[in-house]
Amino acid sequence: MSRAIYWISLVLSMLFLALPLLLVLPLAFNESSFLTYPMEGFTLDWFKIAFTQPPWMPAFLNSLKVAFGAAVVAVVIGGLAAMGTMLSGRFGQIILSGLFISPIVIPSVVLGVAFTYAFGRAGFGGGYISLVLAHAILGAPLVFLSVMTSLKGLDPELERAAASMGASRAYRFRTVTLPLAAPGFMTGALFAFVTSFDEVVVALFLAAPQSTTLPIALFSGLRDRLEPTIIAVALMLSLLSLMFLLVLNWLQQRSRYKTRGK
Amino acid sequence: MRNANGNRLATVMLLVMPLMIYLLFYLYPLLTVASQSVDNSTLYEQFQTLSEVVEEGSPDERAAALVADLVAADRRDLAEAARNLNQERSGFRSLLINSGKKAEEIPPTMEGLIAFDKRWGQQVYWDILARNIAPITWRHFQKASGFKPDGDGGFVQAEGDDIYLRIMVRTIVIATQVTLLTLLVGYPLAYAAANGKPRLATIVFMVVLLSFWTSILVRTSAWVVLLQTHGLLNNLLISLRIISEPLQLIFNRFGTVVAMTHVLLPFAILPIFNVMRTIPVSQSDASRSLGAGGVETFLRVYFPQTLRGVAVGGGTVFILALGFYITPALTGGPSDQMLSYYIADFVKKSLNWGMASVLSVMLFGCVVLILGLGSGAWLLFKSRKGGH
Amino acid sequence: MSSLEIKNIDKFYGATQALFDVSLNIEMGEFVTLLGPSGSGKTTLLKILAGFEPVSSGTILMNGRDISLLSPEKRNFGLVFQGYALFPHMTVHENIAYPLKVRRVAKDEIDERVTAILDLVQLGKFAGRYPAELSGGQQQRVALARALVFKPDLLLLDEPMSALDKKLRVDLQEELRDIHRTLGTTFINVTHDQEEAMHMSDRIAVMNHGRIAQFDTAFNLYRHPDTRFVADFVGKSNILDGEVVQEGDTAMFRAKGVAVPLPEAPTMLEAELMIRPEDGTVEVEAANDGRIYLPGKVLSSTYSGDRALYSLAMDMGENFIVYGSARSGIHGDGARVLMGFAPGDCTLLRKLNG
Incomplete structure (x- = not known):
């Protein structure tokens, strides 16, 4: 009886989680412009449209530019913040961690309003720079968390061992701490990139027409008219997500292999 | 000791840049926008002369100050001020704008003002002015809550003025519904990923992770295609002859809650999964060897230990759901929009920073409250565990 | 003569003294072990020697040079964690x-020295492996x-x-002693x-409650x-609590x-007397040979082939453990026996106040 309840709830939950995308994404190959089954024939036209007609390609390139910039800035500030926080005292660690993580819990609309207001007053609203900075703030906590995790996982004896062999602080950091924390930096960078690449709300506030990102294009498309092109774009984005997931998996496997046996 | 100093220097050097960027591009924007919720600089600057005498000055001094301010006023700023004051008492707009147009002809005495428009003789207009030309104002908070001062030091709420409070309640209700649903759907998935046979566990876990990494927009759009009037679900039900007319599945509360649940599901599953993974199987085996049945073992040994994960997962989903904007905007109707929608609306439609700021403060307050309750409960839990 | 001198070191952690x-x-080239139960301060002393903990007071002299303020990387001590x-x-x-890289040794020499030391520890074939393997x-x-590869002045283990x-x-104890003999480096081991x-060890410093209880050879300890x-x-011991009295000449x-x-x-009045289990014998009757015989009965015995370890309940109230010959049989539990020992095999212990 209890097993039956478990299996039924598991199957239903799995269907709820997986089915929508599995059902909807194949419609990107449907010849008909009606998004419904049965499919009327196989076509790649919708992908062709996505690649050739505005706003998709420019928006995709904008997204790449913004996400790349945001990830770089986020890695620098989140990484430095994590390293500085690791070196400070117990009380300092609590305060600093709270500060550096806090953008995660602030609703993105609130952040969007704040960025728009302050950046607008400072005179650089509505451009790449404002979007990169805003997305970097959203991504920095993720880098911070992932670098903190990998730094905390380091055996403090390793640093001491290096010191006992005569290595200076800077040399120790460069040859021991940094290489071992590298997977944390890369994971953080990946998170920051994806966060920016998928971000809609803040982008809706900040993006000027010429810096429209892919999520904004998708959002307007969805509000406007639901066409198969949107599903084609969604399918490609899903494949991109799958790729990110595989890269992340690989990163984690690699760091696990190296520290295994301890 | 030299070591400690070296550390401190390194710490400061590492932290300078991140702290500067957080300060300039994060804390400063948040604080300036939060200050907009009580900012009254437009009205304060407009009536600067008057604000110095409005409390203590004689009637003629007040009249002279008002006329001077009106003479100096820019036409457009005055209209803005008049609109704000009109919200306190209708008719104020015309009074102020008319007085402003002729300000140079009005003699700067109380008598002259009353002669121009006898409404200046009523104390209520002066009281409203006095309340609204201070450097800070509670006007936006009063509008958001619907509570206004009744003139005797108390507050009254007029019929229909509680619109933002009702939106606040609606936001909390939707967030609660979504939280409960994600936990209900997520728990068995987390259980299967943590305790299922290796193959099943891997599949479930990969699906959860893939869902987590797939853009919110992509998943929301799948639901739109699925639930719309001539969407997959309606067509399926019609072709199976279960229904004859399409059901309204989207642009209402049902669509919003279902899509939000789907989008937020991974945030509930991952924390529960992480806790479940640490519970040794031998515990359940031990319970069963002691004579407890499967259900009893689950309820008395397993489930209580997963509550920490349930709390973290539920809390995360609730906080995220409170601030949701995209999914309700695409799958909800007008009466399913949450606080975020109205915040965005005030900025995009009317550049009303004051109201956007007040609603932001309210939303943020909710988040802080939940976080405070959560960490309080956690501390209590820890102290009970540590000190028996 | 070069040496490591540790002089009057105190160490405080906040209000508690370690x-x-x-x-x-x-002495240089010595193999010294810091021995003590957990909490005895041996690890703290090692950390201070390595430079990871500052001393609260006192000095450490290496060949007469004060190194107590030197940071770990400047001490040139090897450390095995x-x-x-x-x-x-x-x-x-x-x-x-x-x-060696830290010390800017040339690449050829690095390879040479790494190969040599790997041969010394018999791991020549494993140079390309990762530690996890x-x-x-x-x-x-x-x-x-x-x-050891950078020829440290001192090796801390x-x-x-x-x-x-x-x-x-x-096996490793054996190997470590051989390496010590081959290299002649000073080793300080904590265990x-x-x-x-x-x-x-050549010498052992026994530590207890943050103090050196005794620093001597294994034999003397x-x-x-x-x-x-x-x-x-x-080791195992039987200890009697009593007093020293002067009776005539003795x-x-x-x-x-x-x-x-x-x-x-001796100079003290209150004292304790130690008899090692192997210094006693288990007899059925006393002989008139200057040895002392104390009556008791067997509580239990453990037979290990070459001998048996008896646990005895002495009539005077103490419980003793004594090795007995097992060539002609073992005394059963409850048997009345005599425990014999020679006064010269006993050691008088100082009684510490408190």
Whole structure:
């Protein structure tokens, strides 16, 4: 009886989680412009449209530019913040961690309003720079968390061992701490990139027409008219997500292999 | 000791840049926008002369100050001020704008003002002015809550003025519904990923992770295609002859809650999964060897230990759901929009920073409250565990 | 003569004192072990020697030079960590080359020295492996090689055997002693295992509650412990509590039911007398040979082939453990026996106040 309840709830939950995308994404190959089954024939036209007609390609390139910039800035500030926080005292660690993580819990609309207001007053609203900075703030906590995790996982004896062999602080950091924390930096960078690449709300506030990102294009498309092109774009984005997931998996496997046996 | 100093220097050097960027591009924007919720600089600057005498000055001094301010006023700023004051008492707009147009002809005495428009003789207009030309104002908070001062030091709420409070309640209700649903759907998935046979566990876990990494927009759009009037679900039900007319599945509360649940599901599953993974199987085996049945073992040994994960997962989903904007905007109707929608609306439609700021403060307050309750409960839990 | 002098070291952690006036003189080339139960301060002393903890007061002199304020990387001491602390992202070769790279040694010489030290620890074939691909014993030897390759003035070993199983431990003790003999470097080893300490060390510093209880050779610690703590911690012992009295020309140790003549008159009045289990014998009747015989009965016995370890309940109230000959049979539980010992085999212990 209890097993039956478990299996039924598991199957239903799995269907709820997986089915929508599995059902909807194949419609990107449907010849008909009606998004419904049965499919009327196989076509790649919708992908062709996505690649050739505005706003998709420019928006995709904008997204790449913004996400790349945001990830770089986020890695620098989140990484430095994590390293500085690791070196400070117990009380300092609590305060600093709270500060550096806090953008995660602030609703993105609130952040969007704040960025728009302050950046607008400072005179650089509505451009790449404002979007990169805003997305970097959203991504920095993720880098911070992932670098903190990998730094905390380091055996403090390793640093001491290096010191006992005569290595200076800077040399120790460069040859021991940094290489071992590298997977944390890369994971953080990946998170920051994806966060920016998928971000809609803040982008809706900040993006000027010429810096429209892919999520904004998708959002307007969805509000406007639901066409198969949107599903084609969604399918490609899903494949991109799958790729990110595989890269992340690989990163984690690699760091696990190296520290295994301890 | 030299070591400690070296550390401190390194710490400061590492932290300078991140702290500067957080300060300039994060804390400063948040604080300036939060200050907009009580900012009254437009009205304060407009009536600067008057604000110095409005409390203590004689009637003629007040009249002279008002006329001077009106003479100096820019036409457009005055209209803005008049609109704000009109919200306190209708008719104020015309009074102020008319007085402003002729300000140079009005003699700067109380008598002259009353002669121009006898409404200046009523104390209520002066009281409203006095309340609204201070450097800070509670006007936006009063509008958001619907509570206004009744003139005797108390507050009254007029019929229909509680619109933002009702939106606040609606936001909390939707967030609660979504939280409960994600936990209900997520728990068995987390259980299967943590305790299922290796193959099943891997599949479930990969699906959860893939869902987590797939853009919110992509998943929301799948639901739109699925639930719309001539969407997959309606067509399926019609072709199976279960229904004859399409059901309204989207642009209402049902669509919003279902899509939000789907989008937020991974945030509930991952924390529960992480806790479940640490519970040794031998515990359940031990319970069963002691004579407890499967259900009893689950309820008395397993489930209580997963509550920490349930709390973290539920809390995360609730906080995220409170601030949701995209999914309700695409799958909800007008009466399913949450606080975020109205915040965005005030900025995009009317550049009303004051109201956007007040609603932001309210939303943020909710988040802080939940976080405070959560960490309080956690501390209590820890102290009970540590000190028996 | 070059040496390491530890002079009057105190160490405080906040209000609690971890080390009390610790002084040791260690000769170059010596193998010294710091031995003590957990919390005795031996690890704290090692951390201070390595430079990871500052002293609260006192000095450390290396060849007459004060090094107590020097940071770890400037001390030129090798250190083998309890968990080995091998760098997981470097191969065995890279791990061992690390201290040489730090010292800017030329690449050819690095390869030469790494190969040589790997041969010394018998790991020549493993140079290209990562630490995670090695067994515990192999990792331990890499850690040792890494700490020795730069010819440190001193090698510190922090419970290097604690993570290994018994068999491996004995092999490595042997190997460590050989390496010590080959290189002639000063070794300072920390352990709570008295057997390990006695097997390997030239001298052992027994530590208790942050103080050096006794610093001496293994033989002296065992045969002539200063205090009851050392006697108990280093081997098994029977200890009688009593007083020293002068009777005519001879000094006598007197406890309840026993009087033992002492070879020379000690200065103290209250004292304890130690008899090692192997110094006693189990007899059925007393002989008139100057030995002392005390009556008791057998509580239990453990037979180990060459002899039997008896647990005896003495009539005077104490319980003793004594090795007895097992060539002609074993006394059964409850049998009335005599425990015999020669006064000259006993050791008088100082009684510490408190």
